[in-house]
Amino acid sequence: MGDIDATSTDSRWIYYRIYADDFGSLEPLLTELVAPVVREARPRVREFGWFFLRYLDPIGFQLRVRLRGTPAALPMMEEMFDARLRAALAPGGRDRLGCRQFGRYVYAPEYAKYGSAAEIRRAERIFEASSELALSRHGTDDPASPVVWAAACLLAVIADWPDDTRLGFLYHYTWYWTGGVEPGEWRLPWTEDDTIAHRASSLAQRARDLLGTESGRDIACYSETLWRLAGRGHHPDARNSDHLTAFHHVHLTNNRLGVQPWQEAQIARLLWHFLRNERGGR
Numbered sequence: 001m002g003d004i005d006a007t008s009t010d011s012r013w014i015y016y017r018i019y020a021d022d023f024g025s026l027e028p029l030l031t032e033l034v035a036p037v038v039r040e041a042r043p044r045v046r047e048f049g050w051f052f053l054r055y056l057d058p059i060g061f062q063l064r065v066r067l068r069g070t071p072a073a074l075p076m077m078e079e080m081f082d083a084r085l086r087a088a089l090a091p092g093g094r095d096r097l098g099c100r101q102f103g104r105y106v107y108a109p110e111y112a113k114y115g116s117a118a119e120i121r122r123a124e125r126i127f128e129a130s131s132e133l134a135l136s137r138h139g140t141d142d143p144a145s146p147v148v149w150a151a152a153c154l155l156a157v158i159a160d161w162p163d164d165t166r167l168g169f170l171y172h173y174t175w176y177w178t179g180g181v182e183p184g185e186w187r188l189p190w191t192e193d194d195t196i197a198h199r200a201s202s203l204a205q206r207a208r209d210l211l212g213t214e215s216g217r218d219i220a221c222y223s224e225t226l227w228r229l230a231g232r233g234h235h236p237d238a239r240n241s242d243h244l245t246a247f248h249h250v251h252l253t254n255n256r257l258g259v260q261p262w263q264e265a266q267i268a269r270l271l272w273h274f275l276r277n278e279r280g281g282r
Contacts, residue, residue, distance in 0.1 A: 012047070014074055015107040016081065017055075018063045018088075018099060025098030026054050027258060029063055031138050032097060033088055037067075037081050038135075045069040045077060051127035052134075054255050060100065066107055068124075113248070115239030122229040126249055129225045134256035136218050144210050146257040151207035151267050152216065153253050156223040157246050163279055169243060170272035173250070177265035200273040207271075222253070 018033070020026050034052060042048050049068035056062070067077050088099040114123045137149055144152075158166045210216050230245045232238050238245070254264050 012068050012071065012074075013107045014067050014078060014081075015105045016063075016065045016067075016085070016102055017105055018065065018085065018102045019059055020061045020063070021098035021100060023054075023061050023260075026061060026063055028097050029088070029099060031135070033084050033099070034063065034065055035135055035138075037077075037084060040080060041067065041069070041077055045073040048073075049124065049128050051124065051131040052256065053252070054258065119230075119235075119239060122235075126226050126229055127252065129222050130249065130253045130256050133218055133222045133253065134258075136215065137257065144206065144215075146259050147263055147267060148203070148206045148210055149215075149219075149257050150254045150259045150264070151203050151271060152210045152219050153222070153257075154250055154267065154271060155204075155207055156211060156216075156219050157226060157250055159223070163275070165243075167272060167275060169246065170268045170275070173247065173268040174265050174272060176247075177261045177268070196270070196273055197277060200270040200277070203267070203270045204274040 018029055020029055030052065038050055041050075047068065047070050050066060052063055052065045054061070055064050065081075067081070069077055085099070085102045087093050088097050089101070093099065109120045109124075111117075111120060114120050133153075137144075137146070154170075158169055161169070211219060226245075226249055227242075228234055230238060230240075230249070232242055240248070251261075251264065254267075259267070
């Protein structure tokens with residue numbers, strides 16, 4: 001089904017939801033359906049922008065894709081995207097990609113979360129940088145796992161903070177994504193046994209190794225973009241503190257990389273262990 005449910009009231013955005021058979025189908029839909037449209041539209045559409053999220057609602061797993069361009073270019077983008085979506089729903093594409101249906105919806109920016117129109121525009125640019133970073137993982141010959149990428153991104157985003165601030169952030173991030181339990185009640189798979197120090201060190205080392213590669217430079221560029229566009233060092237009147245800004249954007253980047261919340265909690269918990277032990281457990 002490719003019925004259009006609504007049209008965007010924003011003259012510069014179109015918004016699609018692409019429903020998949022399961023969580024695993026989101027990756028081929030991203031790389032084989034969405035990415036080619038982005039590559040084709042970027043040189044042809046003035047003021048082009050885009051971003052995506054993975055999502056789950058009562059209908060099922062989905063990619064939520066927003067595409068931006070001048071009003072005159074929107075019909076061309078719709079035509080390009082609709083053609084690929086209909087091909088994905090045809091028998092051959094349906095079996096290969098796991099696309100169930102798609103629809104058009106209204107894009108409603110989250111002013112309550114991000115602030116003014118100017119802050120929304122900056123947030124959208126960060127969303128795009130994060131989305132491009134997620135695609136870049138597939139452009140490497142031997143991509144590391146999404147978990148390692150997520151750990152590397154997290155280390156990069158908080159790299160310039162004092163040790164206590166980094167540990168505090170990782171503590172609260174773990175606490176939130178484990179459902180707000182008390183520290184003594186943390187029961188995450190493979191983070192509470194007697195090998196936790198080894199596991200924490202292994203994840204941190206793999207993340208640091210990744211940061212030393214070409215992909216690591218992409219991650220560093222994303223982190224720089226995040227703080228340049230949303231950090232209080234550049235925008236003293238920003239609605240959110242740097243702590244909350246990192247919290248929002250780390251989660252969204254993890255989502256785009258294909259990391260689920262329970263994995264986010266594990267990543268933050270292991271990095272907390274590693275950084276605490278690295279400075280002597282203080």
